[in-house]
Amino acid sequence: MVVDLLAEDDDALLQQPGRQLVVDHEERSLGGVGAHDPTVRHPGTSPKAVLPQADPLSAGRDAGGPAEIGCRARGPVAQTVPVTTTPTVRPLTADDLEQSVALGIEAFGAIPDGMPRPTREGFPGPGRLWWGAFDGERLAGRMLRREYHSWWHGQELPTSGIAGVAVSPEERGRGLLRELFRAVLDASVERGDVVSTLYPTAPGIYRSSGYEVVTTLQTVEVPTAELTRVRPPVGVRTRRATAADLPAARALYDVWARAQNGPLTRRGPSFPATDEDVIGDFTGVTLAVDESDAVVGYCSWNRGRGYGPEGRIEVQDLLATTAEGYRALWRLLGSFASVAVRVTVQTSGDDLARSVLPTLSWTAIESHPYMLRLLDVPAAFTALPARARGTVVLRVHQDAVSGTDGSYRLTASEDGVTCERTDPEGDHPTFTPGGLALLWSGAQTCANVRMAGLLTGGTAEDDAVLDAVCAGRPLHVRDYF
Template sequence: MTTPDGYRLISTDRTRAQEILHVVSFAFAFTVPQREADFVERIYPWDAARGVEVLDPSKGAPGRLAGSHSSFRFRLAVPGSRTVPCAGLSWVSVHPGHRRRGILRAMIEDHFARSLERGEPVSALYASETQIYQRFGYGLAARGAVMELARGTELRDVEGADDLIVEIDSASIERHGDTVRAVQSRLTRPGSIVEFGDEVLEDVFLDLESEREGADELRIAIVRDGDEPLAWALLNRKGKWEMSGPDGKVTVKVWASADVRATARLARVLVDVDLMSKTAIDHVALDHEILHLLKDPRAAREAVLDNLWVRILDVPAALEGRGWAADCDVSVRITDAQVPANAATWRVEARDGGAVVTRTDQPADLAMDIQELAAAYLGGTSIATLARAGLVTEHTAGAVAALSRAMTSDLAPVSNIGF
């Protein structure tokens, strides 16, 4: 790991929260009012917090932070209804006065090394600029839709949906945090965050008045079967009046459902809010049942966006940690410019839903960069698709098809929680 001359990597703690916010606000072009600035202390993952500090006076004021990053630590759902430890890289920021000096590269390398030390075989992130992280081996592993539905959008009937209880309230982490955790723990869709620390929950419930843009406070809708929570959504409403009447908008910030009955019940609530003419819902999986429950598929205005970017840090641990849809026995040559231990030929022997992955000296059946393996990891992008794009090279006939079938997922991946 190389740190640029005149700087050093350090661990940061809560005493430097406002310095971190200063760097982040410069990097992402925002300002938080002082009355709300303490939010960083609640949502920042301090157990993995790192920064780059100025040493050389010619680079800036010694002791000042030139960059910062941290990672949320959670378990990520992967194909086969399994989970793996994951480092959710976030808050990656370089002060504009210290750009083009290798600080970002030093922080990414630091993140990789420390994640591996903690036993996290994969890293994931939401990309502010998608080209940046591809340089470090992150592959686009999940796409999601954002859709806008008009008030009163009709959905097909789902047996038992109308029997479920709906609770709508002002959102409170104290009253509703356990409900969010309970539903998330039941999700099996690859990309879902199913076990997580308090910082993730604090981030989910974060509701800064300065970011509402005229909308009301954060509200929560919960769907229950008796006492059992099945779905939830955090939302804001923004009122607007036109000459013809109310034209407000509901924005669903984050949501989850562990049951199709609850999905239908929740959707009907979200598209029938008084004084609101439309509802925007984000983080929708491309095969989600809500899309098939719409009576008129054209009722939803949709846009497909990149969702989760994944980086495999430990090839055998990551591949052995996921489920496999079909048997295969192929050898794959992996190139990896940042993690030399991954750069090898790996024999993947998948059988009965699991896999054993070992180094081999035998000729490779396939060859690809770590970015492509990461893109296929959650089962949303197939090896066959990547091969057609010229990003996977087949040396043995049939190897692409075999590995592609084995790595597919019955559910399209998406992460419903941003970080």
């Protein structure tokens, strides 16, 4: 998560690079977990409220989370002096940890009680690379790149997850964020990342760096008593999962995630948890199984505190590949109606889990927009499946931090899509980086991107080809970083 501490008005947000802080938590999910860190966002609370609790199966939890926040000050926090020279941007090392912690305290405040102090030995953590902007020896800004893969158009694409951003107050508006993005995204392209994503609290800051909101991660609340009215499943029952069941649950997640645009693959260095770790992080992981004992759904849940009006069940993943699987899982959650009046579920988009509910009760209590930008335009379009036929030349302009500006020839055929740089003349569809992210992700059509002022030029025929090529999958996310 990126928490932005900036000017209040939108115009200022658009003009100032600002200062941000991430509350990261390690990836304890069906795909694995990072190094242990007891900081996990409590569903339904403010993004700034970080409570110790079991790690979510779906919401990411970063290694060394306290280093992102800072730590409880022991002595004076380092004084900040405005940058007076061109900053030096480089990867952070363990020698920079104390300055990074101080910057985190300055932006976010003291680390909550019960969280361990960050150590040099745990820095930077698996799948993570910190970058800093220095004025001489003084750290004036920082940014974290997370190593991920995510599902887009049926393909696993290398993904640069941006988090942990903080800039000292005196440097707001001085261009440090832009310099950090240039360095971090250059490193991401060198690694082979095709897209970059982040969770902002002020999207306007990141639009100038080519990002645009394509979906939203939400926590929703459903009255537990209403779940008792879900129709009983036919041929499906529930049982408690053990560590031996985790491979089957991961396989079900893969089936679901591959059919969407946006979900992390939950593989790689950011997800190194063992099956035992994952099971131990929840009150329960419940499977929905059919008559042959094949897994057709699962939910990972924690029993919140209390059994009165404040009692609740907190669900991190609720996924199924059949309607009967969803019914079985909802009814299991409804069985808590006498002791927990609410169920909270982490979700996004138009969740199919809702299709079997008998009432309209589905209240969003927390929302986190998810932003995307393309880093490698040819690779991003080449990943698209064959959905249409035609050739379009498109242009990208106003990319201030990465090298996507220029013209591209896109050819769609029955064999798939090819995309390569070109240098044509004439009137062609011209996208801002954010406009291209909206189209490519399937979040918006060319017509809507034009209405937003993020696409000009080209013809109706160009728009038809681009719409057909980029359509096809709903947008969903489940992991918060």
